[in-house]
Amino acid sequence: MLHIDRPVKESAREAFQLCTSTKVSKRQKDLLSGFGEPIAQAADAFDSACQASVLHTLDRTQFAPNPPDEAGTDALIDLYDRRLRSKEYPGRPLYDRIRNAPGKCPLCGVGRIKQVDHHLPKAHYPFLAVAPDNLIPICADCNFLKHDRFPTTGGEQSLHPYYDDIEDHLWLRAKLLVSSAPESDAWRVMYYVDQHPSWSDDLAGRVRFHFEVFELGTLYETQCADELVTVGTAMDEVFLAGGEVDVQAELTSWMHIRSKPRQNNWMAALYRALAENPWYCNGGFRAVAAG
Structure with missing residues (x-):
């Protein structure tokens, strides 16, 4: 992409x-x-x-x-x-x-x-x-x-890297899903395409088609597994110093860093999702890091 x-x-x-x-x-x-x-x-x-x-x-x-x-x-x-x-x-x-x-x-x-x-x-x-x-x-x-x-x-039509340029638009999103059901995973990260307001429905359909054909959701979810252990360990110290607010601010800072030079990458999307999740910022990072 x-x-x-x-x-x-x-x-x-x-x-x-x-x-x-x-x-x-x-x-x-x-x-x-x-x-x-x-x-x-x-x-x-x-x-x-x-x-x-x-x-x-x-x-x-x-x-x-x-x-x-x-x-x-x-x-x-x-x-x-x-x-x-x-x-x-x-x-x-x-x-x-x-x-x-x-x-x-x-x-x-x-x-x-x-x-x-x-x-x-x-x-x-x-x-x-x-x-x-x-x-x-x-x-x-x-x-x-x-x-x-x-x-x-x-x-x-999948995207052609020489002709299609959607990098100026934020479209790659992630969501931390937390479940309390006893027979399901306690949490997982889901990646998805978020249609940019300036896109036509045709372009949005092409981006989703590309995302599905190359199984990018699964690929990015797999990539973030080790990152969640690392970030969870780092956030423990931040939480002890300033609680949920400081954790959210730290994750937002990491998101901005990971957005350079390309904002639509799996790491930037991950940190944005974590910063937007109150459960994670209020100590849930420990459970996620522990697997």
């Missing part, structure tokens, strides 16, 4: 030319010779659809050889598998610049970037197999969860 700058400057046409610049057999050259212009056109259509958030309206037949050509499609997919990702071909530096984008995985904000994936899967949109705008840095977990999914409705 992080916005990042496009890691490379090459166009889809340039990436295609780079991948086919050396070690191309006559058969491959014959198969690929007519695809330069369709690839450029497909990349332009993809760019326009991303800017308008209408990827679901794209006609997939325009992103593959037409009439259907299995050999040509396989050759296009092979451009990525062997000629961009493989270390033996000149496209590898472009792949590395995308994979080595700084920071955490832009789809979850937690995982370490280890791979490059297609926003629209190459199996269904082979003309976008090496289009840089369709290639995003990603962690292994998000890549697994993404599969070969592509949107068929407006609400099935």
